[in-house]
Amino acid sequence: MFGKKKQKPQIDQEQFALIENAQRRIKQKKVLYTHFVIFLIGAIFLILANTILGIGKDFKIFGLDWFVIAVSVWLFFFLYHAFNVFITNKFMGKDWEKAQIEKLVAKQQDKIAALKSTIIMPELETTTTTKPHKNLTMIVAAGENNEIGKDNDLIWHLRDDLKHFKALTSGHHIIMGRKTFESFPKPLPNRTHVVISRQKNYQIPAGVLLVNSLEDAIDAASSDSQPFIIGGGEIYKQAMPFASKIELTRVHSTFDADTFFPKINMKEWKETASKVNDKDEHHNHAFSFITYERS
Ligand SMILES: NC(=O)c1ccc[n+]([C@@H]2O[C@H](COP(=O)([O-])OP(=O)(O)OC[C@H]3O[C@@H](n4cnc5c(N)ncnc54)[C@H](OP(=O)(O)O)[C@@H]3O)[C@@H](O)[C@H]2O)c1
Numbered sequence: 261m262f263g264k265k266k267q268k269p270q271i272d273q274e275q276f277a278l279i280e281n282a283q284r285r286i287k288q289k290k291v292l293y294t295h296f297v298i299f300l301i302g303a304i305f306l307i308l309a310n311t312i313l314g315i316g317k318d319f320k321i322f323g324l325d326w327f328v329i330a331v332s333v334w335l336f337f338f339l340y341h342a343f344n345v346f347i348t349n350k351f352m353g354k355d356w357e358k359a360q361i362e363k364l365v366a367k368q369q370d371k372i373a374a375l376k377s378t379i380i381m382p383e384l385e386t387t388t389t390t391k392p393h394k395n396l397t398m399i400v401a402a403g404e405n406n407e408i409g410k411d412n413d414l415i416w417h418l419r420d421d422l423k424h425f426k427a428l429t430s431g432h433h434i435i436m437g438r439k440t441f442e443s444f445p446k447p448l449p450n451r452t453h454v455v456i457s458r459q460k461n462y463q464i465p466a467g468v469l470l471v472n473s474l475e476d477a478i479d480a481a482s483s484d485s486q487p488f489i490i491g492g493g494e495i496y497k498q499a500m501p502f503a504s505k506i507e508l509t510r511v512h513s514t515f516d517a518d519t520f521f522p523k524i525n526m527k528e529w530k531e532t533a534s535k536v537n538d539k540d541e542h543h544n545h546a547f548s549f550i551t552y553e554r555s
Contacts, residue, residue, distance in 0.1 A: 303331045390501040398489040401509035407517030415515045433481035437495040493519035506552040513545045530555040
């Protein structure tokens with residue numbers, strides 16, 4: 261209906277290069293042949309000019325007739341020309357140059373690849389390959405040695421820290437490990453609980469979401485613009501690469517503990533806010549609210 265496509269003559273790049281090279285060689289040989297003919301005619305003319313016409317009959321160079329020197333010099337240039345055509349251009353022409361360049365480039369590429377594997381790749385390996393989720397925040401209270409709990413319970417009671425936790429998390433999804441969930445007497449009001457457990461039949465109260473992996477927990481909270489990871493130790497450790505913010509209450513004491521918060525790598529995080537709270541009648545320990553964001 262639309263007619264046949266007009267066939268174009270097809271010629272690949274390799275054939276094209278071969279044709280170009282052949283044309284170049286033919287041209288070089290033609291020029292050399294012309295040079296040879298001119299040289300022959302010229303040499304005969306010079307010889308006749310001296311011997312028959314007597315031009316410069318008495319002019320000698322190093323005891324030789326001038327035409328002998330002139331023809332010898334010309335012969336030298338002709339031989340040099342022939343050498344260029346048959347030796348230099350044949351073996352060290354454009355193809356030879358191209359091959360040399362390709363060899364050098366290949367060598368450089370090998371060197372770059374080796375450098376990448378020794379320098380760049382380990383660097384990539386140490387940085388997290390998991391992409392942090394926008395606004396996913398870990399909220400935690402930890403002692404000076406990152407202690408967070410013992411016997412599945414908290415190790416301190418800090419009234420203002422509980423208020424701080426309530427103020428930040430109210431109205432949002434709170435993601436937690438099964439053990440942390442069990443440490444609560446009952447679900448916290450005004451928050452959507454997402455509990456992570458490998459147990460498929462784990463019994464949970466109505467309204468609480470049960471998931472079997474951290475990734476599923478983050479998905480379950482995807483409608484929330486500000487979901488929180490609230491612990492405990494196992495979940496904090498796994499969630500660290502996914503989080504983009506940490507709200508840490510640093511309790512300025514050391515404690516006997518069996519559960520810990522992972523070390524914050526200051527190459528990946530920067531402190532963006534900090535507020536110190538002194539010890540008082542409601543608080544047995546001084547503590548600071550510190551915010552970290554990914555640097
Ligand atoms: N100071 C704080 O801010 C703070 C905050 C929260 C908790 N805590 C303390 O931390 C302690 C609890 O922490 P924890 O480390 O023992 O336990 P956890 O992290 O709360 O929960 C661990 C449980 O989570 C489930 N789980 C973990 N990784 C999973 C995965 N990849 N896929 C599916 N399920 C997974 C498993 O449940 P199953 O065994 O059911 O499979 C596992 O036993 C308590 O002492 C608590 O008081 C402190």
